Amino acid sequence: xxxxxxxxxxxxVLTVLAMTCVPLLRAQSPELPPGPMQGKxxxxxxxxxxxxxxxxxRLSKAAWTKEVDKMIKWGAVVDAADRDGFIExxxxxxxxxxxxxxxxxxxxxxxxx
Amino acid sequence: xxxxxxxxxxxxAAIAAAGAIQPLLGWATEDSGVxxxxxxxxxxxxxxxxxxMPPEYANLFITPVPHFFVRDHMHEPSTLDxxxxxxxxxxxxEKPMTLSLADLAKLEPHTVTNTLECAGNGRAFHTPxxxxxxxxxxxxxxxxxxxxxxxDLLERAGVKPAGKHVMFHGLDEVPGKVPPFIRSIPLDKAxxxxxxxxxxxxxxxxxxxxxxxxxxxxxxxxxxxxCKWLAxxxxxxxxxxxxxxxxxxxxxNQPIKPGEAVRPEETHPVTALNVxxxxxxxxxxxxxxxxxxxxxxxxxxxxxxxxxxxxSTDDGATWQSAQLGKxxxxxxxxxxxxxxxxxxxxxxTILSRATDTQxxxxxxxxxxxxxxxxxxxxxxxxxxxxx
Numbered sequence: 001x002x003x004x005x006x007x008x009x010x011x012x013v014l015t016v017l018a019m020t021c022v023p024l025l026r027a028q029s030p031e032l033p034p035g036p037m038q039g040k041x042x043x044x045x046x047x048x049x050x051x052x053x054x055x056x057x058r059l060s061k062a063a064w065t066k067e068v069d070k071m072i073k074w075g076a077v078v079d080a081a082d083r084d085g086f087i088e089x090x091x092x093x094x095x096x097x098x099x100x101x102x103x104x105x106x107x108x109x110x111x112x113x
Numbered sequence: 114x115x116x117x118x119x120x121x122x123x124x125x126a127a128i129a130a131a132g133a134i135q136p137l138l139g140w141a142t143e144d145s146g147v148x149x150x151x152x153x154x155x156x157x158x159x160x161x162x163x164x165x166m167p168p169e170y171a172n173l174f175i176t177p178v179p180h181f182f183v184r185d186h187m188h189e190p191s192t193l194d195x196x197x198x199x200x201x202x203x204x205x206x207e208k209p210m211t212l213s214l215a216d217l218a219k220l221e222p223h224t225v226t227n228t229l230e231c232a233g234n235g236r237a238f239h240t241p242x243x244x245x246x247x248x249x250x251x252x253x254x255x256x257x258x259x260x261x262x263x264x265d266l267l268e269r270a271g272v273k274p275a276g277k278h279v280m281f282h283g284l285d286e287v288p289g290k291v292p293p294f295i296r297s298i299p300l301d302k303a304x305x306x307x308x309x310x311x312x313x314x315x316x317x318x319x320x321x322x323x324x325x326x327x328x329x330x331x332x333x334x335x336x337x338x339x340c341k342w343l344a345x346x347x348x349x350x351x352x353x354x355x356x357x358x359x360x361x362x363x364x365x366n367q368p369i370k371p372g373e374a375v376r377p378e379e380t381h382p383v384t385a386l387n388v389x390x391x392x393x394x395x396x397x398x399x400x401x402x403x404x405x406x407x408x409x410x411x412x413x414x415x416x417x418x419x420x421x422x423x424x425s426t427d428d429g430a431t432w433q434s435a436q437l438g439k440x441x442x443x444x445x446x447x448x449x450x451x452x453x454x455x456x457x458x459x460x461x462t463i464l465s466r467a468t469d470t471q472x473x474x475x476x477x478x479x480x481x482x483x484x485x486x487x488x489x490x491x492x493x494x495x496x497x498x499x500x
Contacts (some may be wrong), residue, residue: 029159047288047289048288048289048291049158049160049161050158050159050160052156052157052158052159053158053246056157056237056246056247057242057244057247058242059242059244060241062372063242063243063244066244067244073290074289074290074291074292075288075289075290075291076289096241096242100237100247101247103155103156103157103165104146104155104156105153105154105155105156105167106146106147106148106151106152106153106154106156106164107146107147107152108147108152108153109147109149109150109152
């Protein structure tokens with residue numbers, strides 16, 4: 001095989017790999033809903049745990065207040081001026097009467113040939 | 114029954130494979146949806162890893178490891194060299210000890226078939242909702258755990274008269290200022306003949322998600338008692354004081370109304386599991402062609418035995434006894450089955466209700482508590498019968 005053919009083959013293999021892997025990489029860890037605090041909540045909370053932990057909660061404002069204060073105590077970096085905004089964002093987006101979060105399943109492992 | 118020679122051989126193989134296991138001890142592959150060795154599990158969270166068993170697997174007496182639920186409170190150890198790993202035994206003992214995996218493997222092994230259930234299994238069904246991992250029906254499974262008895266190790270170390278509780282500390286990696294996941298159990302339970310330092314699960318070395326190379330196995334109790342990636346066993350003169358003993362993993366002594374304050378001294382740690390049943394099939398929402406419906410599942414009661422399981426298809430007006438399966442072990446769930454003929458095509462709700470040998474029966478509504486522990490209301494699935 002010529003050097004050029006090898007190069008073409010390598011590019012082809014890498015392209016196929018990229019096409020098959022990228023959608024998988026993009027598929028998981030859903031984003032938090034849009035809103036003024038989306039970015040700050042994402043940064044502060046997903047430092048330690050992923051977004052699903054938040055997405056599946058259905059809590060009152062009082063319960064969200066307890067959770068936010070607990071997490072700040074446990075090291076979540078939240079500017080004091082943002083605390084109320086965090087509670088407002090979380091209790092507005094994940095209130096008690098929102099329909100349940102639909103959980104997915106782990107994917108099949110690619111079999112080794 | 115596992116022979117000491119077989120046990121040693123399998124555990125030695127695990128030590129030899131430690132080099133191969135180490136790369137697997139990285140993070141869960143959050144971005145690909147693939148968790149090697151865990152296929153088709155309900156994802157509550159990838160980080161921390163919290164995977165729920167689909168209820169259909171409760172038709173097997175022994176849950177295969179790939180379908181066994183996973184509850185991590187923290188990050189799993191990022192590296193763990195089995196050859197370097199040691200278990201320290203100390204605190205209120207005459208002779209503190211440090212044991213290698215090979216040392217543990219040489220001790221007399223014991224096997225306990227145990228139903229392990231997360232204290233928060235069913236939390237999602239509490240009304241009003243409570244914070245935490247929103248487990249539904251499958252944070253439970255049954256496995257054969259093998260390893261030396263904890264009491265044999267404590268006897269060697271010699272527990273001092275002051276020793277009252279036994280604390281377990283694992284190698285989970287703690288993020289931020291989160292308190293470490295450390296809990297303790299009373300000495301009586303720690304020295305029970307069935308409380309183990311488990312090195313194997315279903316006849317093979319523990320996998321990383323289940324606590325490789327060693328975990329505590331506290332049979333009949335909530336999963337949180339059975340500390341994974343165990344590194345330290347410490348005898349204390351009182352219950353361990355830390356977040357995961359108080360306020361974590363505690364129940365009010367008396368039922369309280371949602372929102373009502375409860376004083377810490379009016380709570381107790383969650384220990385043994387409740388009486389409970391789970392319908393494995395038909396699945397919730399299933400459409401069935403035949404009016405003859407085969408209903409099956411599992412029932413368990415922590416430290417006690419299941420006496421009966423009953424099925425209702427008329428919203429609890431009448432109940433029929435299910436047949437209990439032949440396989441039986443003290444701390445393990447009991448399989449059950451029942452065949453019911455639907456009178457006509459339509460939509461039905463199937464209810465299952467277990468009763469244990471102490472006379473405890475599953476309630477229609479579980480006792481609400483602020484952290485949603487020990488949910489055990491009567492199980493139910495809705496089905497549609499076509500013909």
